[in-house]
Amino acid sequence: SQQGEEDPQALSIQEGENATMNCSYKTSINNLQWYRQNSGRGLVHLILIRSNEREKHSGRLRVTLDTSKKSSSLLITASRAADTASYFCATGPWGFQKLVFGTGTRLLVSP
């Protein structure tokens, strides 16, 4: 089964608009982490939310977690061209240290 499916697969917006990306997963998790990846580059850690948390903020980022629906969302407010990247959710299953990555959302922010 697929763990960590993001939608949309691709999102194109204008600078200043908000971008919302969603992630669904199938198994019970201990935590969920969001990462950004610029084309062909490394993974930059954005935020971690634990299974007993419902919402978390970091700067222009807002992450929510609904464990009953096995879903999470990442909201980037007041987007900038520099936010253009792929965004991945990664789930941490209970009892494991590994992360299971989703398929990613490609975000394009146009000036």
Next chain:
Amino acid sequence: EPEVTQTPSHQVTQMGQEVILRCVPISNHLYFYWYRQILGQKVEFLVSFYNNEISEKSEIFDDQFSVERPDGSNFTLKIRSTKLEDSAMYFCASSGDLREASEQFFGPGTRLTVL
């Protein structure tokens, strides 16, 4: 700010050759990981390492793969006899503490091309 570093950034090798990918995790971190990302696909977990031994590994991590922490700073991934399908970006990551839910910080990756 501390960061994970990896060398080389790009490695080209012939099929059947051995390669060693190197990583320097963040200095006070305790858990170390290797992941890979085949072009256009998901990032996949390979192995985690704690207290000088493998703590978890995936089905991908077969006998052709091994990991080692040869000294207090380096963490290496060895592929004994590379195959064409080993071509991918390999990421090293580290995390800091013993809680299960701790942030994993990734290096910039090594792009491995097997010809």
